[in-house]
Amino acid sequence: MTKTRKIFHLLLFISLFWLLLPGWAIASGTATVTGTKLNIRQFPSTTAKILGQVKKGDKLPVFSQKGDWLQVKFGKQTGWVFKSLVSYQAANSQTTAVRPVQQQTTTSGTGSNYATVTGTKLNIRQFPSTTAKILGQVKKGDKLPVLSQKGDWLQVKFGKQTGWVFKSLVSYKLAQPEAKPVNQAPAAVQKTVYVIATTVNLRTGPGTNYAKVGVARQGQELKVVAQQKASDGKIWYKLANNAWVAGWLVQEKPQVTPVSSQPQDKPEPEPVPNLPPAEQGLYIDIRAIKEGDGTRIKVYANSSVTDQVVLEKQDRQWKVILPGAKLLNPFDGAGQSWPGLELLQVQQLEDDAAGVVLTAVYSSVYAPVLIPGQDGRSLEILVGLGRLQGRTIVIDPGHGGTDPGAIGGVLKVKEKDVNLAIAQRVRRYLAEEGAQIIMTREGDTYPTLAERYTLANDQQAQLFVSIHANSNTSSSVYGSATYYNNENRTSEEIAARLKLAQLIQEEILKIPERKAFGANNGVWLDSRGLAVLRGTRMPSVLVETAFLSNPTEEQLLNDPGFQDQIARAIAQGIIRYFTE
Structure with missing residues (x-):
């Protein structure tokens, strides 16, 4: 047998051996690159050698799958790509590559998975984000075939293209599962x-x-x-x-018998109101829902309203003013009793152009929490609700303004933008639990380090969490880390800081494919003298979410889905700090 044939048989044996390992599956089809650039690696690991790169839109034949990785062919080689960074279609599926928009048309759904547009108009976006490029628009009643789901977004097909729509703006019907043989009937x-x-x-x-x-x-x-x-x-x-x-x-869920024999109010889902088109002016609808010992007030609008709200606080009275707004329907809850409130009324000012005023006088122990909707067209006011009522937490998106922080080497992602995006999500998840959240910056500004920790001290916050992305001279370094400081602290203060760092880091490491940077599960004692950790009087940590200097992690940090995973992990760590 020639040397060449020996090598061929050896390679064939190794390939078959790997494919028969647990967790591997034979697959076929096409993977289409969705990011700007994508690394192809020698093995299914983010630490494996990079064999080459492909660009957005490139199609790669798929041979097999192991966990979240696909084995693909590129040129005369084979390698591995991370599945979430491509659009994968099996051999018997239609291709869903995104192409530049040429005409804004839509196609009626032909399958049993489809989304029906419920609003007057709906934007279809290139990525699952409200800041992504708009590929086109569809109108009320249009049906869009659904290809996949990511968080609150649906990937849909319209015309010869694919794009993303926000799930709450459509009526989504799920396909009936195909019957497959099992041991027992349901x-x-x-x-x-x-x-x-x-x-x-x-x-x-x-x-x-x-x-x-x-x-x-x-x-x-x-x-x-x-x-x-x-x-x-x-x-x-x-x-x-x-x-x-x-x-x-x-x-x-255990069945809990109420201590009181009085009938309890149970929240019922409220349908989103059918508001007039935005061209007719700003219309809002206000509804209140009783939830146990508290009240949830919902404000719906037909266009962006969160940046127009004026909030006036005096003693235990809140006034939420929406300039220029018109009430779609009169508020019918003014004469009712609302848990946690002494007074709840809504007033349309005499001149419609002057707007609407919602007045709430609260009787609950802790002040209400106002949560802007993610789409900018809704608000929630929570009174007496959540596990973090009475907690004041400062969230610090690192860098900002003229200080971009670290910059990725491939996509040129700026750390300041990633930090803010994650921090805004953390704010929402904690606010939903009743916490009062203070942000050191709301936009692209640069508060000094002293201004950041002074704000937390002046507000007598219970926690301070600073959010960053890491960088290294080596592009192969990866992982997440959380830092705490023990300088001039009592043993109790050190224990509190360490507990917060450990809980946040534990939650981050539950994210698939997330690894710790360094020993101790990525929990580090600050040896750099980080100003925001030294200057804060309350328990404080600094979270380094991932490395922008690593091309794979830069792609992750640029992904809204990953940003949301990190934000949920940080928020869950904070909730555990207060509740465990």
Whole structure:
């Protein structure tokens, strides 16, 4: 046997050996690059040697899959790419490559997965973000085939293109799961479970071999309508929306008998009001919902309103003023009793152009919390709700203004922009738990380091969390780290800072593919004398989310989905600090 044939047979044997390892699956199809550039690696790992790079729009034949990695062919070589950085279509699926928009048209859904536009007009965006480029618009009643879901966004097909729409602005119908043979038929049950893992996948059927149609996050409640034992003996739950969740990743919600015999008010879902088009002026609708010992007030608008709100506070009275707004319907809750409130009224000023005033006098122990909607067209005011009521937390997006911080080597992502995007998400998740959140900066400005920790001290905050992205001279360094300071602190103060750092870092490391930078699970004692940690009187930490100097991590930090994962982890670590 010639030397060449020996080498060929050896390579063939190695390839078959790897494919037969646990976790590997034979796959075929095409992967289309969605980022600007993408590394192809020798093995399925972010630390593996980079064999080459491909650019946005390039199509790569897929041979196999291991976990979150795809084995692809490029040129005369094979390598590995991270699955979330490409659009992967199996051999029997239609291609969904995004092409430049040429005409703004839409196609009626032909499959059973489709989204129906509920508003007058809806933007279709290039990426799942409200800041992404608008590829086109569709009108009310149009049906869009749904290809995938990412958080609160749906990837849809319109014309010959694909794009993203915000899920709450469409009516989304899920496909019925295709029947597959299992050991037992589903048994009807009625119960509520909650997610105990950080995130779990929702699937079209009772097994990990079924397609993923969404995710649920830790603590989220799910309505179960049936359960079934799969062929491997594991229990799966069918949910009210026809999706399936693994039974070992959720826990049944216990039935709690109220201490009081009085009937309790239960919140009911409120449909989003059908508001006039924005061309007719700013219209709003205000609704209040009783939730246990508190009240949730919702303000809906037909156009961006969060940057126009004026909030006046005096003693225990809040006035929320919306200049130029008109009430769609009179507020019918003025004469009712609302938990946590002595008074709740809504007034349309005599001159419609003058706007609407919502007045709330609260009786709850802690002040209300105002949460702007992510789309800018809604507000929520929470009174007496959440696990973090009475907590004041300062969130510090590092750098800003003339100080960009670190800059990525491939996409040129600026640290100041990533820090702010993550911090804004952290603010929302903590505010939803009733915390009063103070931001050291709201936009692209640069407060000095002294101004940042002085603000936290003056506001007598209970926590200070500074958010950053890391950088290194080596592009191969990767991972997340959280820093705390013990300089001139008592043993109790050091223990509190260490606890906060450990809990946040633990939550970050629960994110798939997230690794610690350094020993001790990435928890570092500050040896650099970081000013914001030395200057704050309350427990404080500085979180280095990932390395912008690493091309793979730069791509992650530029991804809104990853930013949201990091934000949820930081928020969950803070919640655990106060509740454990």
